[in-house]
Amino acid sequence: MAPRLSDRRRIGETGLELPVFGFGAAHLGELYARVEESRSHATLQSAWDAGIRYFDTAPWYGRGLSEHRLGGFLRTQPRDQFLLTTKVGRTLKRPANPAQFDRSPWVGGLNFEVVFDYSYDGIMRSYEQAMQRLAIDTIDALVIHDLEAAYHAPDAFAAHQRDLVASGMKALEELKAAGDIKAYGMGVNTSEALEKVASQVQLDFALVAMPYTLLDQSSLYAGLKTCIDNKTSVIIGAPFASGILVTGSGADTKYGYDNAPAAIQQKVRDIEAVCADHSVGLPAAALQFVLAHPAVAAVIPGAARPEEVTQNIASLQAQIPSAFWADLKAKSLIDPQAPTPSGSN
Template sequence: MRSTELGRSGVQVTDLAFGAAALGNLFAPVGDEEAAAVVDAAWSVGIRYFDTAPHYGLGLSERRLGEALARRPRGDFVVSTKVGRLLEPLSELRGDDLAQGFAVPATHRRIWDFSADGVLRSIEASLERLGLDTVDIVYLHDPDDHLDQALSKAYPALEKLRAEGVVGAIGAGMNQARALTRFVRDTDVDAVLLAGRYTLLDQTALPDLLPAAAERGVSVVIGGVFNSGLLADPRPGATYDYTSAPAELVERALELKAAAESHGVPLRAAALQFPFGHPAVGSALVGARSAAEIRDAAAMLDHPVSRTLWRELLTDGLLTAGTPIPHGD
């Protein structure tokens, strides 16, 4: 699988990246064997970039990912994790963590912390859970409501760790384009991770974030290419951004599906390949809870998509005017 340098960091990431939230039992339990199998499948299709976070299953995702990668040569893969939420052990079990989206026992509570000390403590704990001596990429995780502290305290701490060679690349990960544009313009991040805002259904990142990233040599890692399900299987009742999709978006997704299939293209393939039309995009992050899902994602990335389809989507107004399109075949 093709690899691209993340910004100017020297860190190489594969076009397709594995998002490990499901390893933390996102929404529903995943067994230990199944978790290991999905990482094995990701490896077998050529994925070498794996993304996780303490938030995912109160550390379960990091532990499972570390265990699954332990038998691989350390120089052959890239791992990113995140800072901003410290995990504090609870004195007694308090039910489950489903209110936060994870089917795990509530053994810890999350504490928002974008201080310099919080960054160091978070990375130290992540390395222990991952079983690694170093982490390749660190993102500030969802600093939406803590932007001032993230910029004034957490970011300089990450910049110092990068200068010291403790981490290879630094950035921020969010579900919105506006604040990430600020990181791109006002800091020296290598990459930003944008979830759900540059997809076939939402090109919010197109006017500002992506041009700014391209101008400054910052890579954009795209998450949520399927908008949490609607673009994988458009139908009434499908999810969009982790909630029930509005009827008008379901209708638009069905129009996209019909257009793609008229060219012999599964909508999943078009959705996954779409972000790569923009030169700032370095990788697409796909979550999977089974080996079959990650193998399908790899197949969709390689599926032929004609330039005619992309042009038709532009002509019919299903993509924002001026949206750059992949080269196609």
């Protein structure tokens, strides 16, 4: 049976239960294209009207724009009817020269410079700034964001890790103990980060972007197994691998937040052929595949227009025959040990 919007799963050993399907607000920060204010609001309204009640954002998304837009919508809704997560580890400040400031990689976004800080003070300041941008005084869970080698020079990366272990975690533990947040986790983009960085501290959940998708199960035997062993839940943040698993193969498709390489394009074409044989939509396969893993509590695909919300929900609820998953495994297009919605490995 396909998942339902009303289904909820517990996060770690906390009292927080998240809907299995949420809304990832990164696209409202204007990564690939500008998003009109009216379209941003219409997209969020469409998600709300459809019954989505879990929303995720971050200071990094549009350098504050995503939080402003999401909070501007959610603050008009009853607070006890939705769940909200955002991220810490970055604070924002006015650039020295606003007129010449480069907002990249965001096509749009806001004119604020990012400062990485994973210390006690940095976590607390990031949390307080986020609430002000959101105009909401309660956040359900916080995510340590982008503490990975790819985002920092080697010396800075090591220093940030030390800051988190020495004092940053204390901030999160205090907020959780006081009831200000219900849980905390770490966002990761690589299998290495999931296995080596996230495991250095005790977490309620890991927000995993790229290492577990229909195209990549590299974290299956190490990172995800560690999550199960540590009773750390997983939220899948990029079920469409940043684009290609919803757009399909073709020119200008995105994978890993960049243009999709030829090998990925070919693998997607091979999966599309199996989809065609079984009359299964590629986005439906992508969403339902990740939710079948026992560590996964929720999936949060993004959307930048109302019709994308509608399409995502339809993909979540589509019926997929067991033979489809068996065929993908037979053709070595997914790992033979990867859990699938049919329940067979």
